[in-house]
Amino acid sequence: MKFMVLADIHGSMEKLDKAVEYARKEDIMSILLLGDLPSYGEFRDLDRNIEWCEKTLNKLEDFNLLAIPGNCDSPSIVDELDEREINLHKKIKVFDDTSLIGLGGSTATPYQTPFELGEGEIHENLDNLMKKTKTEKKILVVHQPPWNTRCDVTNVGVHAGSTAIRDIIEEYQPDLVVCSHIHESRGKDFIGETEIYNTGALLDGYFSTLDSGDLIVELQEFDEK
Numbered sequence: 416m417k418f419m420v421l422a423d424i425h426g427s428m429e430k431l432d433k434a435v436e437y438a439r440k441e442d443i444m445s446i447l448l449l450g451d452l453p454s455y456g457e458f459r460d461l462d463r464n465i466e467w468c469e470k471t472l473n474k475l476e477d478f479n480l481l482a483i484p485g486n487c488d489s490p491s492i493v494d495e496l497d498e499r500e501i502n503l504h505k506k507i508k509v510f511d512d513t514s515l516i517g518l519g520g521s522t523a524t525p526y527q528t529p530f531e532l533g534e535g536e537i538h539e540n541l542d543n544l545m546k547k548t549k550t551e552k553k554i555l556v557v558h559q560p561p562w563n564t565r566c567d568v569t570n571v572g573v574h575a576g577s578t579a580i581r582d583i584i585e586e587y588q589p590d591l592v593v594c595s596h597i598h599e600s601r602g603k604d605f606i607g608e609t610e611i612y613n614t615g616a617l618l619d620g621y622f623s624t625l626d627s628g629d630l631i632v633e634l635q636e637f638d639e640k
């Protein structure tokens with residue numbers, strides 16, 4: 416299955432329109448959404464927050480969608496995703512012989528964002544999901560990158576990934592990890608044999624494509640940002 420992977424939209428309906436145009440042009444029918452939908456100014460207002468989520472999801476309703484929340488999304492987005500039957504948070508979806516294993520949110524940030532989890536909670540949830548995964552091929556779909564890679568470095572040079580996500584990758588060695596969250600750390604790295612991709616923020620014109628059968632991720636960007 417070919418997916419377009421979109422993350423950290425942060426209210427940019429202009430970039431979202433470009434993404435839809437790209438998907439149509441490339442005949443991509445499925446979109447994987449890695450969270451952080453509301454605009455920066457409004458993520459703390461949980462009513463406005465969920466309005467941004469609805470607006471974003473409505474624009475994508477012609478596609479087969481799967482989504483996890485980001486740390487800037489309201490906790491109630493999970494109900495919205497469940498209602499629309501597109502929720503991948505704390506869930507596994509199997510396409511042919513590949514499992515997509517999802518967990519949204521992030522560990523505590525300096526910005527008091529609405530969807531933050533403890534490392535223990537992240538570890539427990541991912542451990543449960545990994546134990547339930549039956550396919551050989553595994554793709555971990557998370558908002559936050561694993562700790563201490565090229566994909567989790569902030570603009571002041573600090574690693575801001577999750578140690579629990581890193582531990583789970585070391586233990587279960589999924590084939591691929593797609594993540595975002597640290598906008599300035601778009602790129603690729605490895606933990607053992609596992610390929611890690613920070614897909615970058617759609618807000619900044621970045622996205623990726625994922626072939627879940629062949630286990631290929633390509634980092635992409637719009638020509639005009």
Ligand SMILES: [Zn+2]
Pocket residue numbers: 423425451485487596598616
């Ligand atoms: Zn973000």
